[in-house]
Amino acid sequence: xxxxxxxxxxxxxxxxxxxxxxxxxxxxxxxxxxxxxxxxxxxxxxxxxxxxxxxxxxxxxxxxxxxxxxxxxxxxxxxxxxxxxxxxxxxxxxxxxxxxxxxxxxxxxxxxxxxxxxxxxxxxxxxxxxxxxxxxxxxxxxxxxxxxxxxxxxxxxxxxxxxxxxxxxxxxxxxxxxxxxxxxxxxxxxxxxxxxxxxxxxxxxxxxxxxxxxxxxxxxxxxxxxxxxxxxxxxxxxxxxxxxxxxxxxxxxxxxxxxxxxxxxxxxxxxxxxxxxxxxxxxxxxxxxxxxxxxxxxxxxxxxxxxxxxxxxxxxxxxxx
Amino acid sequence: xxxxxxxxxxxxxxxxxxxxxxxxxxxxxxxxxxxxxxxxxxxxxxxxxxxxxxxxxxxxxxxxxxxxxxxxxxxxxxxxxxxxxxxxxxxxxxxxxxxxxxxxxxxxxxxxxxxxxxxxxxxxxxxxxxxxxxxxxxxxxxxxxxxxxxxxxxxxxxxxxxxxxxxxxxxxxxxxxxxxxxxxxxxxxxxxxxxxxxxxxxxxxxxxxxxxxxxxxxxxxxxxxxxxxxxxxxxxxxxxxxxxxxxxxxxxxxxxxxxx
Numbered sequence: 001x002x003x004x005x006x007x008x009x010x011x012x013x014x015x016x017x018x019x020x021x022x023x024x025x026x027x028x029x030x031x032x033x034x035x036x037x038x039x040x041x042x043x044x045x046x047x048x049x050x051x052x053x054x055x056x057x058x059x060x061x062x063x064x065x066x067x068x069x070x071x072x073x074x075x076x077x078x079x080x081x082x083x084x085x086x087x088x089x090x091x092x093x094x095x096x097x098x099x100x101x102x103x104x105x106x107x108x109x110x111x112x113x114x115x116x117x118x119x120x121x122x123x124x125x126x127x128x129x130x131x132x133x134x135x136x137x138x139x140x141x142x143x144x145x146x147x148x149x150x151x152x153x154x155x156x157x158x159x160x161x162x163x164x165x166x167x168x169x170x171x172x173x174x175x176x177x178x179x180x181x182x183x184x185x186x187x188x189x190x191x192x193x194x195x196x197x198x199x200x201x202x203x204x205x206x207x208x209x210x211x212x213x214x215x216x217x218x219x220x221x222x223x224x225x226x227x228x229x230x231x232x233x234x235x236x237x238x239x240x241x242x243x244x245x246x247x248x249x250x251x252x253x254x255x256x257x258x259x260x261x262x263x264x265x266x267x268x269x270x271x272x273x274x275x276x277x278x279x280x281x282x283x284x285x286x287x288x289x290x291x292x293x294x295x296x297x298x299x300x301x302x303x304x305x306x307x308x309x310x311x312x313x314x315x316x317x318x319x320x321x
Numbered sequence: 322x323x324x325x326x327x328x329x330x331x332x333x334x335x336x337x338x339x340x341x342x343x344x345x346x347x348x349x350x351x352x353x354x355x356x357x358x359x360x361x362x363x364x365x366x367x368x369x370x371x372x373x374x375x376x377x378x379x380x381x382x383x384x385x386x387x388x389x390x391x392x393x394x395x396x397x398x399x400x401x402x403x404x405x406x407x408x409x410x411x412x413x414x415x416x417x418x419x420x421x422x423x424x425x426x427x428x429x430x431x432x433x434x435x436x437x438x439x440x441x442x443x444x445x446x447x448x449x450x451x452x453x454x455x456x457x458x459x460x461x462x463x464x465x466x467x468x469x470x471x472x473x474x475x476x477x478x479x480x481x482x483x484x485x486x487x488x489x490x491x492x493x494x495x496x497x498x499x500x501x502x503x504x505x506x507x508x509x510x511x512x513x514x515x516x517x518x519x520x521x522x523x524x525x526x527x528x529x530x531x532x533x534x535x536x537x538x539x540x541x542x543x544x545x546x547x548x549x550x551x552x553x554x555x556x557x558x559x560x561x562x563x564x565x566x567x568x569x570x571x572x573x574x575x576x577x578x579x580x581x
Binding site: 072074075078098099102103104105106107108109110111113114115116117118119129131134135136137138139140141142143144145146147148149151180181182183184185186187188189190201202208227228235236238239241245251252253254255259260280281282283284289290292294295296297298299300301302303307308311312315316319320 | 332334338340347415416417420442443444445446447448449450451452454455456459460461462463464476478479480481482483484485486487488489490491492495501502505542543544545546547548549550551552553556557558559560564565567568569570571572574575576578579580581
């Protein structure tokens with residue numbers, strides 16, 4: 001019988017939902033493989049949170065409670081997680097694929113000379129290791145990946161429903177060498193921008209398929225205007241400098257849920273889908289019938305956006321009289 | 322100051338993705354390749370240090386002969402030298418294997434800074450960069466949008482969720498994994514491409530790096546069993562017909578939503 005170590009992440013003074021998704025994944029694997037589930041909480045003054053994690057599914061939970069862990073630091077976290085993995089003899093270490101998770105998890109794997117699989121949407125007990133499913137090629141394909149021996153894995157937030165049951169198991173302090181060369185300075189909140197897409201009833205977003213910056217005011221904006229809505233964009237458009245960051249919809253931009261979301265020339269990378277999939281109604285227009293955007297859309301059109309969008313703009317104007 | 326940039330050559334973003342016969346990866350014959358988009362931002366970030374502080378920029382890649390093209394492109398953009406790890410045993414090495422190779426190159430080069438992209442457009446793992454740093458016991462930061470280098474060290478801004486930024490200071494040597502959009506990437510000029518032809522590309526094998534038995538694909542701890550088009554779940558109702566018919570159906574839907 002082996003052990004699965006679940007690493008909690010604290011955000012704004014509470015354990016994140018994604019951490020309980022890891023617990024659910026761990027419990028699923030443990031049920032089939034007969035593993036014991038253990039938790040790990042890292043921070044400063046986090047004793048109560050560790051007790052909470054221990055009783056809400058993680059089971060026996062190690063706590064690294066140290067002033068050096070008052071803020072996330074990649075080397076502090078890497079050392080704490082490696083120490084906890086050694087202490088529990090963990091066969092599988094689960095970490096959420098968040099900005100701190102993807103920063104530290106590969107270091108833990110390399111430090112332990114363990115297998116590493118990232119951003120998984122499924123995890124199961126396997127033959128001599130573990131089996132995973134993950135997205136590759138920006139969501140266009142899935143891959144089944146198997147690991148051998150000790151394994152560190154990150155899970156995509158939202159892929160597995162969070163554990164809502166309870167568990168027995170107290171907490172145990174763990175001390176580790178937490179020395180680090182990197183130094184946390186501060187977190188800067190996102191600058192207020194003036195473009196607030198979260199208030200819009202209708203958003204018309206364009207992606208890489210729009211092809212050129214001038215096509216946004218020529219093609220995308222007129223449809224947004226005709227519908228009394230706002231214009232948005234996917235990350236590649238902003239990265240290319242075609243539109244400013246405030247227009248970006250996605251996990252690193254604005255999270256929106258309008259009554260109607262029209263995605264034109266957007267293939268649907270995960271980071272974009274996270275930002276718009278809660279929309280009430282989604283229309284996707286894309287030339288590629290296999291584009292992942294059609295998975296979240298209510299209605300899809302497989303066509304050149306330049307054939308559809310201008311015609312739709314005229315039809316909307318005509319319908320309004 | 323010596324700056325090393327790790328870059329990966331990946332299938333072009335618009336390339337056809339057909340699963341190959343044994344089902345374990347895509348068919349890579351006769352498709353176009355390009356420098357991984359995230360890595361182009363890493364090359365640009367390094368070249369800015371060359372422009373502002375006279376840094377020497379060394380670009381490094383692992384892969385078969387075709388990778389020469391990606392290295393030549395980076396040299397054309399302005400990098401000074403290239404290292405090409407070209408060894409059949411390294412083809413298909415997993416993330417940890419690739420990290421061991423790149424860490425060995427960084428150590429041999431004595432790099433003060435190692436730049437990479439945040440992730441690759443094909444495997445999407447974002448695994449290799451922090452692994453390189455861990456193997457070399459140097460600090461690292463991923464998802465970096467801004468880099469400020471001084472004599473003492475480096476100050477970076479990491480992208481968090483919702484547009485927040487985390488500011489971190491690190492001494493050199495350290496590793497910085499650049500987020501897409503961190504800068505405006507330059508193109509290789511015609512003059513740059515001509516000059517690149519004379520710049521050195523060192524070809525290395527795993528044995529040259531002392532890694533013959535420790536970083537090859539045979540040592541992989543992870544194996545891709547199968548790749549496939551994701552199963553269609555509750556996907557969209559696809560509208561068909563002429564453009565006018567499709568537009569008519571869309572207008573009907575928008576009316577039903579009470580938006581017209």
